[in-house]
Amino acid sequence: MQVVKYMFQPHGDDRGQLVALEEHKDIPFEIKRVYYMYDTKPGVVRGFHAHKSLEQILICIHGSCKIRLDNGSEKKVVPLEKPYEGLYVANDMWREMFDFSEDAVLMVLASALYDESDYIRNYDEFIDYVSKK
Numbered sequence: 001m002q003v004v005k006y007m008f009q010p011h012g013d014d015r016g017q018l019v020a021l022e023e024h025k026d027i028p029f030e031i032k033r034v035y036y037m038y039d040t041k042p043g044v045v046r047g048f049h050a051h052k053s054l055e056q057i058l059i060c061i062h063g064s065c066k067i068r069l070d071n072g073s074e075k076k077v078v079p080l081e082k083p084y085e086g087l088y089v090a091n092d093m094w095r096e097m098f099d100f101s102e103d104a105v106l107m108v109l110a111s112a113l114y115d116e117s118d119y120i121r122n123y124d125e126f127i128d129y130v131s132k133k
Helices: 123-131
Strands: 004-007 010-013 016-019 033-038 046-051 056-062 065-070 075-080 085-089 094-098 105-110
Touching (some): 046 123, 056 075, 065 085, 075 085
Antiparallel strands (some): 033 105, 056 085, 056 105
16 A cells, blocks of 8 residues: 655744645645544544545644554554645545544545545445455
8 A cells, every 4th residue: 555645845934834735736636625623532533434536635734643544455554743744545545543632633635525425434345345446
């Protein structure tokens, strides 16, 4: 499994830092939806799903967390610890987000609007789905 991490260009001076992201330049798809998670309680694991067609970039813009990726045959854990790095999550990839620091804010840039029919929320169904591809 290839894990793709993007390192975004921070721009800073004595006032602080800024990261600007543009679709098809810094992000490999058109951004249709942005959401973020915060105040995640200790020990909570989020995600537990895959998408049939949606692509995402995950950026922990504050604090840190870990992402467990699973393509049906291989699993990897990827830490997100810097606000200028993003993890690309392709479709057909099971994901779980965990080990959130108390101050973590995880932002997600998505290639499509919310569509419940694009989700695979049962792991056994996910394994069956990817094994047939």
